[in-house]
Structures are given as C-alpha cells and as structure tokens.
Amino acid sequence: MLSSTQLATMLSLQDGMNKKVNPDWLNAGYAYLRAAMIESVEGIEHHGWKWWKAQQKDLPQLQMELVDIWHFALSDIIIGFKGDIQQSANTIAEQLASNRSQVTFDGKDYEFTKQDILDNLELMAGLCAAKRFDVPLFLKIVEQAEMDSDELYRQYVGKNVLNFFRQDHGYKAGTYQKIWNGREDNEHLVDVLSSLDINLSDYSDKVYAGLKHRYPQ
Template sequence: MLSAQQLATMLNLQDKMNKKVNPDWLNAGYGYLRAAMVESVEAIEHHGWKWWKAQQKDLPQLQMELVDIWHFALSACIIDYKGDVDASAQSIAAELASGNTTVSFDGKDYDASMQSLLDNLELMTGLCAAKRFSVPLFMFIVTQCDMSADELYRQYVGKNVLNFFRQDNGYKEGSYIKMWNGREDNEHLVEVMDALDLSKPEFSDLVYDGLKARYPQA
C-alpha cells in the first residue's frame, strides 16, 4: 500500500507540474479523467483483446500506461478538493485503507478481485468515461500488472522529476540535450534512482540532484 509520505510526495509533485503548465490549472477545465480514459484504452491495447489473432501482453508498456493514468487521477483528485493537497492525500489513503475492491457501475457491482486484468481495465475505462475513478480498483490493476506500490511510486516520481528537469533545462525552447555520453536521459534516470533510498522523504529532490550532476554542462 502507498504510504502517507509517498502520497504527499506524488500529489505535491503533480500540483507543481500542473502549475508549471498553467498556474491556473485548477480552474482551466482540463479533462483529466478523459485523459485517464484514453490511457486506459491504450492499456487495453497493450494487454491485447483481439480474439481473432495471436497477441502477447506487453507488460512494460502496460505499466507505463498505469503511471500516466495515475498522473491524471491525482490531478482530478486535487481538483475535487479545490487544490487542497493534504485533503486529497487523506481521501486517497482512506480509500486504500478500506480495502474495498467492489465498484458499483451502471446499477451493477463488480469485484475487481474476482475479475481478469482485461475486465478490470475495461471497468476503469468506463468509470473514467463517467467522470469517476476508483483508487482501490486502480491499485488492484497495478498488482495484476506485477507492480508493487513502491514500484508505482518509483516510476511516477522518476517520470515527473525527469519532466521537471527537462523543462528547467530548455526542453520547451529546444535547447535541452537528451543524449548524455551516448545514452538517453531515461537511462541515466534509471541508474540515478537505483542508487537511491526509496524511503527517504526527499527522494524526488535527490533524483533531481542526481540528474543535475550527470547533465552535460555548457
């Protein structure tokens, strides 16, 4: 289960990133759950659903889609609580603590723990289309995709911090260098995170500092 510290870190990072895109993002009317719905459909594609042809589940891509969905879900939650990050964290923590994997949708109850990954992805897509999101359902899907809560946190923070780092180093202006010493920044990110203690409250800052130390200086 995600810890209170992990939830606080992720929600604060999401709020900062959204403010970087638009300082008034809370009132902009962006369709965050619509975006989560589209990502959910993409996750279904990576799972494979076509019965008339041979398909293989692409687990790494599935996990990446879940990390993207989580970005949008956190944004939607912050909006629900009018920008109150602490209240958002408490709400998510309460949902997780309930351990309730049953979702009511369109007059019917669905227990995620009794459904296949594909059916749960479809259920999550439907909920997002109806402007709803179930954290317990999402976290059960994370488990079905062979991810732990810590790994979700790790991948989320990594992607978020890398996005910040790119913006701070000229990504928007086109001056950012993506290849460092013959390798992409994503590869450096993995190495930086692997060398750090995930449990430290300042984990995201340490990731940023690690990238900064490696980035080629002009």
C-alpha cells in the same frame, strides 16, 4: 500500500508540474478523467485482447500507461479538493485503508478482486467516462500488471522529476540534450532511481540532484 509520505510527495509533484503547464490549472477545465479513460483503453491494447490475431503482451508499456493514468487521477482528485493537497492525500489513504473489493457501476456490483486485468481496465475506462475514479480498483490493476505500490511510486516520481528536469534545462526552447554520454536521459534516470532509497523524505529532490550531477554542463 502507498505511505502518507509517498502520497504527499506525488500529489505535490503533480500540482507543481500542472502549475508549470498552467498556473491556473485548477480552474482550466482540463478533462483529466477523459485522458485517464484513453490511457485505460491503450493499456488494454498493450496487454492484447484480440482473439482473431496473434498478440504479445507488452508489460513495460502497460505499466507506463498506468503511471500516466495516475498522473491524471491525482490531478482530478486535487481539483475535487480545490487544490488542498493534504485533504487529497487523506482521502486516497482512507480509500486504500477501506480494503474495499468491489465497485458499483451502472447499477451493477463488480468484485474487481475476482476479475482479470482486462475486465478491470475496461471497468476503469467506464468509470472514467462517467467522471469517476476508483483508487482501490486502480491499485488492483497495478498489482495485476506486476507492480507493487513502491514500484508505482518509483516510476511515477521518476517520470515526473524527469519532466521537471527537461523543462528546467531548455526542453521548450529546444536546447535540452536528450542524449548524454551516449545514453538517453531515460536510461540515466533508471540508474539514478536504482541508487536511491525510495523511503527518503526528500526522494524527489535526490532524483533531481542525481540527474543534474550527470547532465553535461
């Protein structure tokens, strides 16, 4: 289960990144749940579902789609509480603590703990299309994609901090170096993440500092 520190960190990072894109993002009317719906469908594609052709499950890509969905879901939740990070965190925590195992959609009850990952991804896409997001369902899908809440946190913070780092070091202007010492920035990020304790209260700051230490000055 995601801790209160992890929730507060992720929500604050999401708010910060959205403000970097548009300081008035709360009122911009961006379709975050539409984006989450599209990513849900892409997750189905990465898993493979077609019975008429051979397919291989791409688990890392599927996990990456789930991390992207979480970015959009957090954004939508923050908007729902008019930018109140604490209230957003409390609501997510309450949903997770409820241990709810089913969701009602279009008048039908779905017991998502008994469904496979493809049915759950499809259900999540349907809910997002109806402008709804269900946190317990999402965390069940995360578990079915062979991630735990700590791994979701690690990947989420890593991707978010790397985006911040790129922006701060000339990504928009085209002066950012994506390859340092013969390796892509994503690879350096993996090294930094593996060297840090995710329970640190300043975890995201430490990730940023780790990238800065490695980046050629």
